[in-house]
Amino acid sequence: MANKRVAILMSTYNGEDYLGEQIESIIKQSYHDWHLYIRDDGSKDQTPAIIEKYAKQDERITFFNKDNVKNKGITRSFMDLLSHVDADFYMFSDQDDYWKEDKVLHSLNKMLEQNYQSEPICVHTDLQIVDADLHGSEIMNGDYIWHDFPHLLFCNCVTGCTMLINQQLKNILHFDRINYDQIYLHDWWIALVAAAFGKVVYLEEATILYRQHGNNVVGENEKNTLGHLLYRVTHQVPEREHMRRVVRIAHELDTIYGKKLPGLDYQYVHHYGNLIYDGNPLHNLKLGIKLPPQRMTPKGKFFFTYLMMLYNSDLKNIAKE
Template identity: 60%
Template sequence: MLEKKVAILMSTYNGQRYLNEQIISIVNQTYGNWHLYIRDDGSKDNTQSMIREWERKLPDKITFFNKENVKNIGVVKSFMDMFSNVNAEFYMFSDQDDVWKKDKIEKSVNAMLSQEYTKRPICIHTDLQVVNSKLEGNEVMNGDKIWHDFQHLLFSNCITGCTMLINQVVKDMIDFENINYTRVYMHDWWIGLICAEFGQIVYLKEPLILYRQHGDNVVGSYKKNTIRHLIYRATHQVPERKHMRRVISIASEFDKFYGNKMSGKDRSYVHEYGKLTNSANFLGDLLLGMRLVPQRMSPKGKIFFTYLMTVYNKDLKGL
């Protein structure tokens, strides 16, 4: 049976240090029918010349997507620009500084082929092995701490873009021309919500990517709900407020495109939380948090989100 064509979409920005290592890991995949499209977002280092050299060496496998029009548009629009203009049966996203295990594409495609991928939006995603800049480290990012229902994904995305494989049905559901990308924090979050609401999300617990994190104290830094982490959250609320604004923004934008196709509580969540961009106030937000409880993974998280949107309700107006 012929392999399905997989388009791999990579966005780069000043990535010369690790780019070759990532591309080599893609070239060495056990799955053969892939094509890598690389869009550079205005790099100032040697990244563009490196992409040109790879395209010269492997013209049938690698394309410098925007070599005649290099400009900075931001990571979300960069990925979505490629996604909207490239055609394949399945699509994957790639960061510029990770390393893919050799069977990443093969195992992801096999999981997709076991689904009804011609009928509804499907997202396959995997776990990640967290490593430092030297690819050292054995801890995994997610393990069993994964949620796929729409309401939990709305308040906290757990699907990492560089682990995803998605089908054509997902692409057909996206209005690329009219999305307000400033209200969509990341492309993987938007795609995950579409699949959670209208299709299916499948998780492969095996880590199929070396997820490079930079800095000396990265491994373990993502662990949640430790005493230290909770104290930090309570005393450093700017990042939490920023996340709250992103949740409300993406709820409003999702409601605009898909609200009339939804029903039940999922519809209520995107509509009621999305409306806070125009109607946020202390009492109203408190009542909303009690009626449609923010779906976080812990009771503390639910209470904390409600606290943020009531106390900092002015953050939400005019988003």
């Protein structure tokens, strides 16, 4: 365990309310060989001052872009950190959660059980959902989890603030080739690359208090209840946007990795990615039958295919954006 350097990458934006608490939870980690790199994404509040205060107090904390603060968006911000920092392993931190004291230690132990020196590995954990005051005991994932590439393509269950990745995974992310407008969030992209070329490993332990306060970039996962399904049928705008995100990220994976992807994975990204160029309702129906959208229920698979048929123009318009 000695000398395993863990880089913790945090992106902040107007996070003054909870940032101090989050940094304190990292400082209190039972594993000490970490370095926290914080990149501010153009905050207008006291966030930069809070970062500077902690950087002066602890040499393991660096204000990554102190002299070059500008807004890039959350995905570019995290990927910029990851591409420029060197360590043995890498973790991602939001600005408003609270890490349990063994988060780094237990994630690292899980990583060291794997063939991490030669295989791309992504370890992720469960989360405990809490309110703004850190009260709550609900567990987010439980056994509602999947790690195969096709399922992750259609629905990501790997939450960035629980991830630990190794150098072998970082080496194949191709930062300089990614069109960041197409991949939505860094954790989804990283999880897909890990699933395709290595392994995604789950630690069924809540290592983080996942704060829900109304301003989260990504919040709690919805479960497949009847009420939620009815809501999805009657409120299709977010469902249509998710469909476009799937097609965009599939196209980007096809552009960068192409036939280097394993057989079935390549078939999915190639055929779904090509929906931005061609397709019609009948074509999309045939695709949904030949390569079914990998949702967790038959209803979900049918619903995604239904959206591809009904809103075919949404997909073809992606190429024009």
